[in-house]
Amino acid sequence: MASISNDDIPPTERSTLLHGSRLFFVMFGLGCSVCLGALDQTVVATSSPKIVSDFNALNQISWIAGAYLLTETSLQPIYxxxxxxxxRKVTILFSVFVFExxxxxxxxxxxxISFIIFRAIAGVGGGGILILADTIVTDIVSAKDVGRYQSIINAFYGITTVVGPILGGIFTDHVSWRWSFFINLPLGAITIITVTFSLHSPKQTALLKNIKRLDVTGIAxxxxxTICILLPLNWGGNAYAWNSPIIIAPFCVGVVGYALFGFVESYVAVEPIAPLAFLHGMSFYSFITYVPIYFQAVKGYSATMAGxxxxxxxxGFSVATAITGQLYSRTDKVTHRLLCLIGSAFMTISFGLITMWNENSGPxxxxxxIIIxxxxxxxxxxxxxxCCQESIEHKDIAITTSLLMFFNTVGGVLGNAIIGNIFYTKLIQFSSSLALPQSFTPQSVYCIQFLPAETRSLVIHAYSMALHSSFIAFIPMCGLSFILSLFMGNIKPSYSEENLGRVI
Structure with missing residues (x-):
């Protein structure tokens, strides 16, 4: 990806700060766009078991998040x-439209199959929504007000992430899981209308020249x-043996491809920030995909109660991000390394405890x-x-944020594939020895409730054991994150009177 000089960057929206009603409408539109991204990560989590049950495709549940994350991940570095x-205006409008x-x-x-394809299309748009909303705020308000207005964006995100799983459950139980996707339409429409009429965007010239600057090689x-790594992780142990050439060949191509991408984008490397984001994504996205299966299959919760x-x-995630932001802006007594060590320790301990879950675990x-x-x-x-945003100039915030999101979500893609493979392989292994009715298929979580009581308890135990094996895989991910945090360096957040109250 060719570097961008100051002369290459067109005048941005930062040249005209917004005030009054225009600022209100743009902030409201950006808040709605953030809701889109937050909803996609959470509302679908509690709908997933019903979706794969309706399509008789439990072995493909990782693709519900994986297909979206695949295209989102692939395009994030360029947004x-x-x-x-x-x-910013044209790019976020394009992003929201494709997502819609x-x-x-x-x-x-x-x-x-069609569902997976459509999720991939949504991911093409989703790759830019959260990144651009955060970046536009830095363009439309003065530096001293960035923290205040980004806190508003964070509030939209926090509220939506809490409401999302419950909303997905309500739709699934009382209307249809399809409304977990239709709910995005009015929110996206609000974003498109408010941004179109309220956000100023300089006219672009030399469009063909600009297009030529895109990193087509890096994108390809x-x-x-990503596809070459994702496919064998989903197929291995299920459709094909792990030592099959069909598994080994694309995996090797994928590994070499990532190494080549790292070389091409060599200016991107910020160690160990990228690996930490990668590991965080592996655990975050996998957690919200497979924990709802535990609640619905093992505990017998409805989709609403699973939410x-x-x-x-x-x-807990939203509260932690808010507290961390406040610590960043109000004190220089903590270091970035210390915070990452604390976060990694919390995650490692929590996932170690979660492996103890079974059919009889109490509230x-x-x-x-879960809170931990x-x-x-x-x-x-x-x-x-x-940590990453603090060390760069304003003109690079959009690119740097997109790259961090890229490493986070590529971790999510691979994490979902790995956890999904473990879960489904173990489920088939544990259930194969059971005397089950011919009408029953482990592909459908919702078939469990129709089994005779004695058989139902055995199937639930099989699900519990399969999920136990999956949860164990989280521990090394979080443990490695703790180890990498030790090498961050003893860097403290910037702290000055000018920076007080600024939360990014």
């Missing part, structure tokens, strides 16, 4: 650059590499362990973002 080339199109198609999907490498049970995780164990995991994940995510 920051796109916004510098074409302007994908969501609409998902709501009408008739089989798992990362898309192909309520997951809420402490996203609540205290469930809620307490959410707090740890929130601390790491916010601290890594702050």
């Amino acid at each position: 920051g650059k796109l916004s510098n080339i074409f302007g 199109l994908g969501s609409l198609l998902c709501g009408f999907a008739q089989n798992m 490498i990362i898309i192909v590499s 309520v049970a997951l809420a402490p995780y996203v609540l 205290g164990e469930l809620i307490g362990f 995991a959410g707090l740890g994940a929130g601390i790491i995510f916010q601290d890594v973002l702050l």
Whole structure:
């Protein structure tokens, strides 16, 4: 990806700060766009078991998040650059429109294959939403007000992440899981209308010249590499043996591709920030995908109650990001390394405790362990973002934020594939020895409730053991994050009277 000089970057929205009603409407529109990103991560979590049950495709549950994350991940590294080339307004409108199109198609999907394709389309748009909303705030308000207005954006995100799992459960239980996607349409429409009429964007000239500056080579490498790694992780042990050439060959191509991408984008490397973001994504996205299966399959919760049970995780995440931001802006007594160590320790401990879950686990164990995991994940995510943003110039914020999000979500793609493979392989292994009715298939979580009581308890135990094996895989991910935190250096947040109250 070619570097961008100051002369290459067109005048941004920062040249005209917004005030009054225009600022209000833009902030409201950006808040709605953030809700889109937050909803996609949480509302679908509690709908997923019903979706795969309707399509008889439990073995493909990782693709519900994976297909979206695949395209989102592949395009995130360039959204920051796109916004510098074409302007924030055009880029975020494009992002929201494509996301809306994908969501609409998902709501009408008739089989798992089409659903996966439509999720991938939504991911093309989703890759830029959160990044651009955060960046636009730094353009439209003065530096001393950035913290105040980004706190508003964070509030939209926090509220949505808490409400999302519950909303997904309500739709699934009382209307249809399809409304988990239709709900995005009015929010996206508000964003498009408010941004179109309220956000100023300089006219772009030399469009063809700008297009030529896009990193087509880097985009192609990362898309192909991600697909080559994702496919064998989903197929291995299920469709093909792990030592099959069909598994080994694409995996090797993917690894080489990522190494090549790292070389091409060599200016990107910020060690160990990128690996920390990568590991955070592996645990975060996998957690919100597979914990709802535990609540619905093992505990027998409805989708609504599974959403309520997951809420402490996203609540803990939101609280932790807010506290970390406040520590960043109000004191220089803590270091970035210390915060990441604390967050990683919380996550490692929580996932170690979560492996103890079984059919008889009580509410205290469930809620307490989930809150600890959410707090740890929130601390790491916010601290890594702050640490990186603090060391760069304003003109590079969009690009740097997009790259951090890229490492976070590529971790999510691979984490979902790994955890999904472990879960489904173990589920088939544990259930294969059971005398089950021919009408029953482990592909459908919702079939469990129709089994005879004695058989049902055996199947629930099989699900519990399969999830136990999956949860164990979280521990080394979080443990490695703790180890990498030791090498961050003893860097303290910037602290000055000018920076007081600033939360990014």
